[in-house]
Amino acid sequence: MVTLDINGTVHQIDADPEMPLLWALRDKLGLTGTKYGCGIAECGACVVHLDGEPVPSCQTPVSAAEGMHITTIEGVSGPEAEAVKSAWARLDVPQCGYCQPGQVMAAVALLRSNPQPGDAEIDAAMTRHLCRCATYQRIRAGVHAAADQLG
Numbered sequence: 001m002v003t004l005d006i007n008g009t010v011h012q013i014d015a016d017p018e019m020p021l022l023w024a025l026r027d028k029l030g031l032t033g034t035k036y037g038c039g040i041a042e043c044g045a046c047v048v049h050l051d052g053e054p055v056p057s058c059q060t061p062v063s064a065a066e067g068m069h070i071t072t073i074e075g076v077s078g079p080e081a082e083a084v085k086s087a088w089a090r091l092d093v094p095q096c097g098y099c100q101p102g103q104v105m106a107a108v109a110l111l112r113s114n115p116q117p118g119d120a121e122i123d124a125a126m127t128r129h130l131c132r133c134a135t136y137q138r139i140r141a142g143v144h145a146a147a148d149q150l151g
């Protein structure tokens, strides 16, 4: 048994301790907002927050997430999350949408640590997030818009 605190709810799941957190979220708990892209921590589609830090859940064993606060796209909240979600909607940031849960989680984490990031800081924070639709310009604009809303 593995005990996971996800979006404020404690779940006990029957899983090997080495199971990737992404598998537990999607297959065991039905939290399919977090996406599977590469499986090797290269694309950012699966990023969730562990105690507020963005991490690729495809390369995080469930044992490493025990005792931590796990936040997924379904549960991310607070002023930065609301600002990012509203900026994403206003600017029509997503195209196909597949990469966007990970992009949103990275943007929220960035704004929590740096409320007014410049272009270079945004690019550095988002560099591990691939978008096959190439929405990078709108993502950057969306982070600026969210920062303006918060400011």
Ligand code: FES
Pocket (backbone or CB within 6 Å): 035, 036, 037, 038, 039, 040, 041, 042, 043, 044, 045, 046, 047, 056, 057, 058, 059
């Ligand atoms: S699926 Fe985890 S980083 Fe690509």
Ligand code: FES
Pocket (backbone or CB within 6 Å): 094, 095, 096, 097, 098, 099, 100, 130, 131, 132, 133, 134, 135
């Ligand atoms: S919006 Fe399609 S992969 Fe990013």
